[in-house]
Amino acid sequence: xxxVYLRYSSEEEIPAGPCIRKRKLVKxxxxxxxxxVLAAATLLDGESIPAQxxxxxxxxxxxxxxxxxxxxxxxxxxxxxxxxxxRYLAFAPPTSQFKIMRNMVPCFVSIENALTGDNNxxxxxxxxxxxxxxxxxxxxxxxxxxxxxxxxxSVEVGFALAEPGEFAGHPLLGTDAPAIEIFKA
Amino acid sequence: xxxxxxxxxxxxxxxxxYEESLDTLRAGTPCVGDIRNIDTxxxxxxxxxxxxxxxxxxxxPRGVDRKTFFLDQALEELSAKTGFTRRYRPDExxxxxxxxxxxxxxxxxxxxxxxxxxxxLRDGSYHQLAADMRPLAAKWHxxxxxxxxxxxxxxxxxxxxxxxxxLRRGLxxxxxxxxxxxxxxxxxxxxxxxxxxxxxxxxPAPVKCRPCDLHSSGTVLGEASVAMMMEDSAxxxxxxxxxxxxxxxxxxMDAWSVTDPEPSGAAAAEAVRAALDEAGITPEQIDCIHLHxxxxxxxxxxxxxxxxxIFGDRLKDIPAYSMKGQVGHMIGSCTAVEMLGVVYSLQHQxxxxxxxxxxxxxxxxxxxxxxxxxxxxxxxILKMNSAFGGHNTALIFKKWER
Numbered sequence: 001x002x003x004v005y006l007r008y009s010s011e012e013e014i015p016a017g018p019c020i021r022k023r024k025l026v027k028x029x030x031x032x033x034x035x036x037v038l039a040a041a042t043l044l045d046g047e048s049i050p051a052q053x054x055x056x057x058x059x060x061x062x063x064x065x066x067x068x069x070x071x072x073x074x075x076x077x078x079x080x081x082x083x084x085x086x087r088y089l090a091f092a093p094p095t096s097q098f099k100i101m102r103n104m105v106p107c108f109v110s111i112e113n114a115l116t117g118d119n120n121x122x123x124x125x126x127x128x129x130x131x132x133x134x135x136x137x138x139x140x141x142x143x144x145x146x147x148x149x150x151x152x153x154s155v156e157v158g159f160a161l162a163e164p165g166e167f168a169g170h171p172l173l174g175t176d177a178p179a180i181e182i183f184k185a
Numbered sequence: 186x187x188x189x190x191x192x193x194x195x196x197x198x199x200x201x202x203y204e205e206s207l208d209t210l211r212a213g214t215p216c217v218g219d220i221r222n223i224d225t226x227x228x229x230x231x232x233x234x235x236x237x238x239x240x241x242x243x244x245x246p247r248g249v250d251r252k253t254f255f256l257d258q259a260l261e262e263l264s265a266k267t268g269f270t271r272r273y274r275p276d277e278x279x280x281x282x283x284x285x286x287x288x289x290x291x292x293x294x295x296x297x298x299x300x301x302x303x304x305x306l307r308d309g310s311y312h313q314l315a316a317d318m319r320p321l322a323a324k325w326h327x328x329x330x331x332x333x334x335x336x337x338x339x340x341x342x343x344x345x346x347x348x349x350x351x352l353r354r355g356l357x358x359x360x361x362x363x364x365x366x367x368x369x370x371x372x373x374x375x376x377x378x379x380x381x382x383x384x385x386x387x388x389p390a391p392v393k394c395r396p397c398d399l400h401s402s403g404t405v406l407g408e409a410s411v412a413m414m415m416e417d418s419a420x421x422x423x424x425x426x427x428x429x430x431x432x433x434x435x436x437x438m439d440a441w442s443v444t445d446p447e448p449s450g451a452a453a454a455e456a457v458r459a460a461l462d463e464a465g466i467t468p469e470q471i472d473c474i475h476l477h478x479x480x481x482x483x484x485x486x487x488x489x490x491x492x493x494x495i496f497g498d499r500l501k502d503i504p505a506y507s508m509k510g511q512v513g514h515m516i517g518s519c520t521a522v523e524m525l526g527v528v529y530s531l532q533h534q535x536x537x538x539x540x541x542x543x544x545x546x547x548x549x550x551x552x553x554x555x556x557x558x559x560x561x562x563x564x565x566i567l568k569m570n571s572a573f574g575g576h577n578t579a580l581i582f583k584k585w586e587r
Binding site: 025028051052055059061062063065068069072073075076081082083084085086087088089092094096097098100101102103104107108110111113114115116117118119120121122123124125127128131132134135137151174176 | 224225226227228281284285286287289291292294295296298301302305306311313314315316319329330331332333334335336337340343347350351354356371372374375376377378379380434435436437438439440441442443452455459463572573574575576
């Protein structure tokens with residue numbers, strides 16, 4: 001099994017620039033997306049994997065609310081008290097929904113790496129991510145990833161390229177552990 | 186080994202039980218209306234499929250996360266119907282549910298004047314999905330795991346698909362799968378308003394969503410929490426009805442755009458091919474197709490192109506159906522609620538009419554059923570879904586034959 005685990009503190013820049021091919025999409029990225037694209041590129045550097053390689057990804061429960069920050073700051077700056085849908089829509093950046101939807105990180109990793117195979121998007125759970133890998137429908141290696149964007153803007157991501165059988169009997173199967181724990185060992 | 190579906194607990198615009206849902210499906214009652222559960226002042230789009238009981242929208246107070254609130258009720262109904270907590274040990278029972286974005290009572294948070302972002306989690310206005318589901322899993326004794334899936338409109342298809350794989354490989358004793366999602370909240374409506382995917386039709390709410398129609402202009406959001414029992418047929422008790430057998434699952438990714446489906450449908454076709462291979466059947470054996478059919482402008486042509494790669498010109502002769510014209514689009518739980526239509530077709534040997542479909546689309550000339558159910562022998566059904574972001578899923582179900 002080949003693994004990559006990256007962690008960036010809240011102040012650190014994530015040096016993903018050189019490995020991003022679809023630069024027009026960067027405006028939709030979160031810090032988790034940047035770190036995931038970089039981790040996948042690092043893991044797959046020198047590898048030749050089929051486009052049909054199964055790819056399963058898990059994001060942690062949300063504790064970072066930057067996707068709402070811009071609107072809150074504009075409401076405060078304008079001295080607006082209380083909720084107003086019309087003003088919210090006027091203030092919300094058009095990219096905001098892409099930063100809320102949980103499947104966006106693996107979608108961008110798939111686009112960057114032209115991955116078209118079996119896939120799944122999991123919330124938080126190491127167990128579900130391992131089960132997805134163990135039941136992959138095609139022979140060969142699977143790509144696994146997990147990310148955790150913390151409240152303070154620090155971010156962790158992990159990726160692995162492995163044969164599904166390597167996850168059999170994994171100690172996190174059937175547990176409540178977050179998926180990022182798979183990659184920390 | 187045969188993986189079978191033996192029961193449902195359902196809360197959706199169709200009704201607040203499995204039986205009520207099937208009655209509403211059969212009657213073809215429109216279930217989309219003007220939103221009752223949030224204040225829609227300031228929104229251009231105000232139609233939605235909200236959960237109803239006896240035709241009336243079920244109201245909940247501000248601050249209640251409707252998806253988990255109604256999932257708990259759906260699990261209670263499923264438990265009463267199938268006795269899953271009695272028939273299986275807790276360490277055999279797994280909960281695999283498709284869902285969506287977190288519930289954020291943004292209205293209360295703004296009104297409270299709390300500083301951003303310190304109070305969001307502390308004041309209870311924000312509901313983290315996994316954290317909220319764990320107590321529910323504990324209450325219903327899913328000790329083998331509580332797993333949540335979030336690939337937008339394919340989330341519950343992926344939950345059901347993984348459940349099928351786990352059961353076939355003996356990695357779970359029994360699985361309660363399905364979906365729980367509610368788009369009836371400000372963050373969901375704000376998000377989809379920005380995306381421009383909602384119906385711009387000036388027609389009344391019940392006819393705003395027109396799947397596969399030439400004049401479709403967008404989808405209508407909805408909500409549903411649907412739990413379904415999946416188990417090995419060998420462990421089904423004598424008195425327990427088997428509603429359907431699941432025989433195939435395929436999944437693929439467009440890797441093309443995050444906003445639009447890949448127009449040639451190449452990846453969607455790969456998902457169907459994989460599902461057919463798993464089922465060990467040919468395309469000629471599929472009797473009807475239950476489409477994703479969102480009512481968005483780009484959905485139907487892409488879905489048609491993908492299916493045409495598999496079925497060729499026979500596609501225009503295969504009866505097709507989309508439930509979204511009747512109930513709207515539940516996003517993370519759309520496949521789960523649409524499973525009620527699949528089971529209806531298998532049980533009643535009929536394809537239901539697609540509500541609001543009037544004019545065939547020249548770029549998606551599906552054989553949509555209109556006005557009255559089409560009765561025909563239905564042995565195999567293909568259930569399609571695809572998602573914002575590029576996921577495609579294909580599920581195949583078979584009429585149960587002992």
